[in-house]
Amino acid sequence: MTITDLTSMGEPQADARAEINDRLKRLQDHASDYCYQCAKCTSGCEAHKLLELEPHKIVALLKRGLITELVNSDVIWTCMTCMKCRERCPQQVAPIEILFAAKNLAVQSGKELPGKYTAMLQSILGTGLLQEVQTVTTAANATMTRDQLGLPPLSVPSDVAKFQASIMAIAMQKP
């Protein structure tokens, strides 16, 4: 006996659902099962107004166990991390944390990283930081660097090779 979503022929994936829930419980101490679909999260969602993210639906998909649909959807990458959903949920569910878990799963399952994420990851690997030191323009259109402004040198990982090795090791592990 099972339940089938007739629009996608998807079926609830109990194990994947349990895995995400377990992680949320462990890290954020949140349980999505208590969501009663009041949609307060979506009413205030900063991303919803511009893109199509519906946090209450994210929670519903997780509760239903339709993890493949959740993980494959592009919309999970549109969260602005404003955290209003988590802040105001009357059931103390944290849709934003479900989104993080879903994105992690997507990456883990080999989905290509959208936008600049790959570049950011590479930069961290290479320099320890999200980006290299930038030359900036002043209001008067002059260019300035960190050194010219008299700021001390950047602080970066001392042994880059070891730093990189650790990150690579983590990338191989389950989150």
Add this chain to the structure above:
Amino acid sequence: MSSQRYALFPGCLMPTEQYAYELSLRASLPLLGIDLVDLPGLSCCGEPMKSVNQTLTLYLSARNLALAEQQGLPFYVPCPQCHLSLHETNLILQKNPAMLERINEMLKAEGLHYTGTTRLVHTIDLLYDTIGLDIIKKHVTNPLTGMKLVVHYGCHAIRPKELGRPDDSENPQKVEAILKTLGAEPITHYPQKLDCCGAPLLPNKPETALAKTGQKLQAIQELGASGVVDVCPWCHKMLDSRQTKAGETVAAKLDLPIVYLTQLLGVALGVDKEKLGFTLNLSPVHKLGLRSQP
């Protein structure tokens, strides 16, 4: 006044492009007895990677926390995103010994170890709670008289309340109180106060990110405020550096001065404007009519 030592956690954005924040906090905080220490070996806090791999975020945060712990120093974290990431990591590792063990296993490679004791402050609580308004007031020599400012707190400085943030999640007022102490007249409430600047969408949907910025700035401009004060390098990047572009998304001509709280602090404490990085603000900060102390 006895000085207090803090290790500075610069994060990524401030030391690689948001120099005005770094210049102004380095110039003004020592006047209030804060002694900033530069630590070697720091890296990204990992927050931007939380979407990719949360364990990586925990690891990156923990390695930075471990470096501060090694020196026995608390961290001053000017970026609210870094602050949240480091803070949440602290909380997770405190209540989850298995995770702490796992992270420490990873830290071994770099010869690091973390026990979970690094204390954190952000600009808001450093000024409001640690230093306190009384002390600040005593040092104000050049008050910001007549300035009608609004504060953009940004999301990470105030939410989620559950984890404990530098200011209240629904009615934050500490920055306003600081501004009052500096002599300004902050507008304490405005409808869009708690809204996001859009920055977290930059890696994935840069256009939409700008639209968000544009909407918020347009609303603030309509309020008739003389300028916006912020405390986050990401927000500042959107509100200040990208202001003109953001205006295009909402078909509005935006010309709102955007300043870091630490820049105004510096002015009020009598620091020479030159040292506070005002030339790096791309928004029309000249409209604020700020003067260095004569």
Add this chain to the structure above:
Amino acid sequence: MRKIGVFICHCGINIAQNVDVDALTDYARTLPSVVVADHYKYMCSDNGARLIKDSIKKHALDIVVIAACSPRMHETFFRDKLTEGGANPYRLEIVNIREQCSWVHKDKPTATEKAKALIRSGVGKAQQDEPLTPSTIPVIPEALVIGAGIAGIQASLDLANDGFKVHLVDHDPSIGGHMAQLDKTFPTLDCAACILTPKMAEVANHKNIELLTYSHVQSVEGSIGNYTVKIQQKPRFVDTTKCTGCGDCAAACRLKNRVPSEFDQGMGNRSAVYMPFPQAVPLKYTIDPTKCLYLSRGKCGDEPLCKKACAQDAIAFDQKEEILERKVGAIVVATGYDLLDPAALYELGYEQHKDVITTLELERLINSSGPTKGEILRPSNQQKPKSVTFILCVGSRDETQCTWCCRIGCMTALKQIYLLQEKLPDIEINLCYQDVRSYGKGYEEFYRKVRGQHTNLFRGRPSEVRQKTDHLTMDIYDTTTNKLYEIQSDLVVLVPAMVPRATAAETARLLRLTLSGDGFFLEAHPKLRPMDTFVAGVFIAGCCQGPKDIQDTVAQASGAASRAATILSKKELEIDPMIAMVDEDACTGCGICVDICPYDARSINEKNRIAEVNSALCTGCGGCVAACPSNASIHKNFTKKQILNQVDDIL
């Protein structure tokens, strides 16, 4: 030599299918002092009872051991059978071989062996069961009712009509409670005042009711049948024997219409000398000492204007508080509820925006004797609103505030929508709901009626309410159309959660009541003893026990009155003799038992420095027995020796 009979019950097949009752019976016969053992299908049936009674007579039994279900089920019943058979009812032991044997062990031999051990130990303990006689205490046929809202009023009238004297205490200057603030009641739209004020008048005039308003219960001592209550009567600074309620004082008051009226929820103003509402009972004025210039600052212009205005010379600034003492046999607690301050959900704007109000505030605006004479006006500009939005469940069903349902919010909002549409036919009404809970008689039908009247229903919760120029806006995701809407409105009405009185914990302490996790008073049993508390003689009624509507409140109040009357109608009460006693030779008077007793039943006799037990207060919990370092504290028929015997016999 004691003669013991053992009776084993099959409980249909509940016990018999998993415990060998024949073997048990044979075994019981071998135990010391057992002169008869028998088994039967249902010991609690008439035939079973007869078997026990007849055996007692035939074998001159003085002690009975029954192996059956939990003593919580039938202990009282079996005690009666002992009395009827001619044995002392306290020489009864019940051995639970159902919950502890047949239901929990799969394997019959194991269950049977365990049952044998339990019976053996039961018989062992019973050997030393002494005959006990219950003592009696006289009952004072008077009641105290705390709180004079609709629950307290109903309970008082019922008791007074039964012929008992009632002392009705309320901390407000008038009786009436929350119900007096309401305009109409759902679902019948009866005018609240029209159905409440006759009852208030009846209370005021009833020969059996002593009304103590503006008063506060200060202490409660004693026990069921005989409580001594101290009541603090605050000074009204108005001589109620002289005051005619004419209102000249309030009209003259220097602070006329400058003090926010509590009764009007701050929607209107009063003077420093005031009567909360025109139908107040008693119809007397009160001076608010925190606001009155003369009382708070010692000076009111040249002279207090109220004093000058009062033709009856009723103003009495030198009035002092009085402490009254009353003796009662039973107490009904009907202290009501508070509403959650919606500022707790700051995002909904109650604190920031004048035009965000609560249902109770709107109730005062709708009411024709309210501050706007029944006109619906926006607090910000005193204009009629063109559109009103209701938000349900503000703080209710919310893990960060109140986890429970307020049970009246949905219907209150629907009723107010109906009344608003009646008053302002062109008004636009929006309702943000999550579920509409219309569970009572005629409620669903009322909901249907409102649905048919152009109300815009949005299924969802808004995240926040914002001010936009001269109106309020909110975004709401509606899960019926799966769209996000912006609702603009002139007035936003929040339906706040119902919370326990801020003073509930203090009241509980006074009366030794227990609070449930939500902070309301805990009933003795949620289904079967909903008006009883764990303190004998103290009953609860209305919203102090948990959220309910007026219908349920009145029903519960009558129930509580009837429970109290059961006690008051007795001349004296029997007290369970299975309680603590003191071995006077062993007691050193150390007082540890006094500290440990949660029921204040222990004291040290001043004369001989020996501990005493107040048999009316002792519940037989045994705390003192465990605590006494001198073995002087003894629980009747649960002596240390008996319990050790019991343990030895099992091992």
